[in-house]
Amino acid sequence: MAARRILTLGTTTLVVALVALGCSRRQAETDPMRDRTEPPPTTTTPPVRDDGYDAERAAMERAMASIQQPIYFEFDQSDLSSMAREELQRKAEVLRAYPEIRVRIEGHCDERGTVEYNLALGERRAEAARGYLIDLGIDPDRMTTVSYGEERPAVMGSNEAAWSQNRRDEFVPLGV
């Protein structure tokens, strides 16, 4: 039973991968300027008549949701606070338990600072989290980073309450 399930999963993954590959190539040929900022849409898994599988799937979705908690930074800093480290340790546990989950780490800044400096600072913040997760044993190939600088604030406003929410790394889980 377990072997068959792995086979089914494997085939599904292959089909999804092929479809995704075909799509992205077609997109690239016809419209390279198309916005591909967002991850490819998660293909709905074909219904599998197996309660064990559904439970596994649900558990993984819960796991993916659980690693989305952002971590926060001090002004003009990319050092990880002890609170950020604890949060990253929790994420590492989840990532170790679910090796099929990949994650995109997005670095963000508050609006103070120049556009270009903030892009570089956001990259530093994303790389700081990725580096720490690598130290905790997570495969580097499972994590990508991108900086949005000050372009995508979580909270609008020009006060410390808004700024402190905007100096952050966001974690976007990318499943199979």
Add this chain to the structure above:
Amino acid sequence: MNDALFPRAAACAAALLATTAPALAQQEVTLTAQGYVDETINLAIDDLAPASSAARTVADILAYDLEFSLRFNVIEGNPGVVPRSGTDYEAWAIFGTEYLVTGGVEPTGAGYRADLALHHVPFQRRIRDLTLALPAIDSPGFRAAVHDASNRVILELTGEQGVADTKVAFASRRRGDKEIYTIDYDGHHPTRVTALDTISMTPDWHPSGAEICFTTFVTGDPDLYCAPAGGGRARPISTNKGLDMAPGWSPDGSRLAMTLTKDGNAEIYVLNVGGRSLRRLTYNMGIDTAPSWSPNGRRIVFESDRTGRSQIYTMDAEGANERQITFGGEAHSPAWSPLGDRMAYVERVGGRFQIVTIDPNGGGRTVMTSIGDNEDPSWSPDGLHIAFSSTRGGGSDIYTMDWDGRNVRKVTQGGAYVSPSWSPRLRSGGR
């Protein structure tokens, strides 16, 4: 003052002299001290056809362009003492007029024909005819043709190239995204360059004027793309893993300085566009970014936070002979003047960003702005003006000011505009 001799003109002339003379005198002293402009020329524009809005627009554009050049003091409109025939040189001379523009603007089938003449008043001589074929008044070509005429007058009378044909590129914020636009230097004809529905930012105009290059998130990973300046399909020019950002074209357009993080942290590289060869210029743990070239293409000014706080540095175009220019505080976004003798940058002064200029050797630091946050200085091709973004009006808009901080002019309206890049000369053969 000869009020008694010219009773009809007295009130008007007094008003003119009262408003223009003190400003003129003050400006002349400052400019002459710096040696950028030896003298300002008093030029009058006669009423070209008082009842015609086309004629009024032609006169207004000429007046704005010539005043903006800092080389003219413009008297617009016939002050009343001069006969309608326009060329009573003696009467014009009482205003100290050295040069005079006369003529008329007549409708033609599709647009207008302007027949203008330039006169030298003291020599009492007509020295140049300017005939302009103008399209409809709301067409971009109308203002462009008059801007060209302004540049011809500036060249004729000063020997210098004007900037009346230039534009400013900038990024426009819209629902979390940004698109690149251009606008005439005097705030007319905003034109969309990109329609990528993502974040496209920090434009830099190629010295040919044909393309604008910018950072875009179109693939999800920030890359550098270039698009035709008038809008059209963007093409990738640098697409490394991690950030490709902060484009800065060498003055001859052959090399693109930029910031990449492909080797782990933000470093400055130069792409030789013809040979596609890439050279890394900086090696340290700090953020090195915002490269801008000296006018001879031999040095690059940039910002680095290698000492903890961001400061301004220069280096050779090959990366050697680094030199720190600013110390203390926090400094960003340097831009080397096309004249070579000054740099503009952004400094945090009392918690706010201000535009500052400085000599390339670090001397002569002068704060240019004081209201709101002021960022992203970009020089006009004649080195006499600086475009920048400012929050002085609430939201962020694009403004221009003279090299000495005077004559701040608002270019955009709407409060969602950042990262200006002043174009090269667009219709008179580039820089």
